[in-house]
Amino acid sequence: MNKVFFRLMPALFFFFAPAGVLQAQPGKTPAPEQKSLLWKAVPAEGDKEVYIFGTMHLMPKEDFHLGAGLRKAFFASDVLVMELELNEESMMRAMGKMWLPGGQTLEDLMNREAFDSLKSYLLDTLQMQDLQYKMAIRMKPFLATQLFYGDRMGDAPASFELVFKSMADSAGMDITGLETIEEQIAVIDSIPLDEQIEMLMEGVRGESEFGDDFGTMISIYKSQDLDSLYRYMMTESSGMMDYEELLLRKRNENWAEKIAGFEENKVYFIAVGAGHLAGPHGLLRLLEEKSYRVMPLSTE
Numbered sequence: 001m002n003k004v005f006f007r008l009m010p011a012l013f014f015f016f017a018p019a020g021v022l023q024a025q026p027g028k029t030p031a032p033e034q035k036s037l038l039w040k041a042v043p044a045e046g047d048k049e050v051y052i053f054g055t056m057h058l059m060p061k062e063d064f065h066l067g068a069g070l071r072k073a074f075f076a077s078d079v080l081v082m083e084l085e086l087n088e089e090s091m092m093r094a095m096g097k098m099w100l101p102g103g104q105t106l107e108d109l110m111n112r113e114a115f116d117s118l119k120s121y122l123l124d125t126l127q128m129q130d131l132q133y134k135m136a137i138r139m140k141p142f143l144a145t146q147l148f149y150g151d152r153m154g155d156a157p158a159s160f161e162l163v164f165k166s167m168a169d170s171a172g173m174d175i176t177g178l179e180t181i182e183e184q185i186a187v188i189d190s191i192p193l194d195e196q197i198e199m200l201m202e203g204v205r206g207e208s209e210f211g212d213d214f215g216t217m218i219s220i221y222k223s224q225d226l227d228s229l230y231r232y233m234m235t236e237s238s239g240m241m242d243y244e245e246l247l248l249r250k251r252n253e254n255w256a257e258k259i260a261g262f263e264e265n266k267v268y269f270i271a272v273g274a275g276h277l278a279g280p281h282g283l284l285r286l287l288e289e290k291s292y293r294v295m296p297l298s299t300e
Helices: 003-012 068-075 088-095 112-125 130-136 141-151 160-171 181-189 193-205 207-223 226-236 239-260 283-289
Strands: 038-043 048-055 079-082 174-177 266-273 292-297
Touching: 038 068, 038 283, 048 068, 048 160, 048 283, 068 160, 079 160, 088 181, 112 130, 112 193, 141 193, 160 174, 160 266, 207 226, 239 266, 239 283, 283 292
Parallel strands: 048 266, 079 174, 079 266
Antiparallel strands: 038 048, 038 292
């Protein structure tokens, strides 16, 4: 998987960042007094076990850690389930859908002052090479926004999803996804282009604040306190909050249905963004509503 694919990863998983997507009613995860990113869900009927781990899709490599408890749960599983099935075929399909239609570029859609600001940011601040820059301005604005995050995390940021895929491939585990790339791109396409552009420019304008905000999120994530992470994301949410129903709730509901329909007599390890686990419409609560017993596990 080449560097372009790697830098696109956050967009393809709706990477949660300080300019996040959450805006929901207050609520807590099951067993809120127990902090963990790793949970086990067992249905009231049937022979099926599900481990659920909340990831950060990209993070600085110095903060990346796979504890013994997490590894134990992973290798006790038969199937790795991620938001998307990571393979060359799906990534190639993604490449065909990430561009603005009709050969347009962001320069065609933005006023001169805004585009000049974006161009300066991409070339001077992010120091993109000419080919990278030309690709970036052809991308749908929401996807272009996600390119910022990888660049702000230093060289070779770590990815739980890529590590889990490598581990699953080595162990001969089956790998599947909760949704297709077409479904994810359709969600992006449902956001009007002018609003995607505003999200993009918020990222440019907020560049100086990113380090502190992202550092706070990393700290909360490492504490494994899903409720605190959820509250922080709601507090820091911005323009995308209007699309919470589309970007978060409906996806979680669809995923819970798929999880409930998984084949019996297998153990599943599900790795999705931690923002999908917490809150009244999070996966943990939705699975409880489907008569799953949900319990936290130690990652260590």
